[in-house]
Amino acid sequence: MRRTAYRNWxxxxxxxxxxxxxxxxxxxxxxxxxxxxxxxxxxxxxDQMKALKNHGYETVxxxxxxxxxxxxxxxxSKPVVLTFDEGFHNFYTKAYPILKKxxxxxxxxxxxxxxxxxxxxSSDWELDPVEEQxxxxxxxxxxxxxxxxxxxxxxxHTSHHLDxxxxxxxxxxxxxxGSKEILQNKLGAPVLWFSYxxxxxxxxxxxxxxxxxxxxxxxITERPFDTAGGDLFRMDRITIYRDDSTASDDNHPQxxxxxxxxxxxxxxxxxxxSMDLRNSLS
Numbered sequence: 434m435r436r437t438a439y440r441n442w443x444x445x446x447x448x449x450x451x452x453x454x455x456x457x458x459x460x461x462x463x464x465x466x467x468x469x470x471x472x473x474x475x476x477x478x479x480d481q482m483k484a485l486k487n488h489g490y491e492t493v494x495x496x497x498x499x500x501x502x503x504x505x506x507x508x509x510s511k512p513v514v515l516t517f518d519e520g521f522h523n524f525y526t527k528a529y530p531i532l533k534k535x536x537x538x539x540x541x542x543x544x545x546x547x548x549x550x551x552x553x554x555s556s557d558w559e560l561d562p563v564e565e566q567x568x569x570x571x572x573x574x575x576x577x578x579x580x581x582x583x584x585x586x587x588x589x590h591t592s593h594h595l596d597x598x599x600x601x602x603x604x605x606x607x608x609x610x611g612s613k614e615i616l617q618n619k620l621g622a623p624v625l626w627f628s629y630x631x632x633x634x635x636x637x638x639x640x641x642x643x644x645x646x647x648x649x650x651x652x653i654t655e656r657p658f659d660t661a662g663g664d665l666f667r668m669d670r671i672t673i674y675r676d677d678s679t680a681s682d683d684n685h686p687q688x689x690x691x692x693x694x695x696x697x698x699x700x701x702x703x704x705x706x707s708m709d710l711r712n713s714l715s
Contacts, residue, residue: 473673
C-alpha cells in the first residue's frame with residue numbers, strides 16, 4: 434500500500450489542466466453499523482473503494498498535491514484523496530483492511546490526547562447530542578505505528594478537539610503546535626498536515642498553523658480542491674455521509690457517491706436511459 438502502488442504516474446506532466454480539481458473526501462467513523470449520518474457502514478465503504486477503483490480513480494496523498502503544486506511531482510489522470518478525522522479505533526478494525534485490499538492510501542488526523550499506550554480513550558469531547566449517544570474509542574499508539582509503517586499518513590487535529598477560534602492565542606498555539614510535537618515525538622516522523630476541528634478557522638488560526646511548520650491544513654467546504662488556485666491552508670474537502678451510496682437513486686440524487694467525487698459523473702444506468710430515449714425519438 435506504500436508509494437510503489439502509484440509510481441507509474443509520478444513523472445506525469447505537472448501542467449495538465451486535467452489536474453486542476455481534486456476531490457478530497459472526509460470520513461469520520463467506519464463500522465459494521467452506521468448509527469448517525471457521520472458513520473459509514475463498512476459494507477458501504479467497501480463499495481465506495483471498489484467504485485473508485487472500477488472507475489479509474491487512484492488515491493493520492495495531501496503531500497502529493499503539495500509536491501504537484503511546487504512542480505516536484507505529477508498526478509494520475511483521476512486522483513482522489515481519502516482523509517479521516519479523529520483517529521477512531523474502528524479506522525483500524527474496519528477501514529484499514531479495506532484500504533489495504535484496494536491499494537488505497539489515506540490520511541488520518543489524530544487527537545493525541547486521546548491516543549493511549551494501553552488504555553483506549555472514548556470520545557468524551559463530542560458536543561453533538563446525537564453523536565454523544567454513541568461514544569467511540571480511539572486508536573492506540575501501537576496501531577498508529579503499525580499503520581504508518583504500512584503507508585497510512587497521520588496528521589494533527591489539535592490535542593483535544595477544541596474550537597480554535599474560541600481560544601486565546603496561546604491556548605490555540607498549544608493545541609496546534611503541541612499536537613504536532615506530541616505526534617512527532619511518539620511516531621518519530623514529521624507531521625506535516627493539520628485538520629481544523631469543526632472546520633472552523635480564522636486568519637490568526639491559520640497563521641499559527643503556518644508558523645507551527647505544517648505544509649497545509651484541511652477544512653470542509655463540500656467542493657473539490659483547486660490545485661491551481663486553492664489555499665493549501667484551507668484545503669477543500671467533501672464529507673461522505675451514511676447515505677452516500679454507490680447505487681444511484683432518482684429520488685435522492687444528492688446521495689450518489691460518484692457524483693460527490695465528480696459532479697459531472699454519468700452513471701451507466703442514466704447513460705443507458707438517455708440512449709434508450711434518443712433511440713425512441715430517432
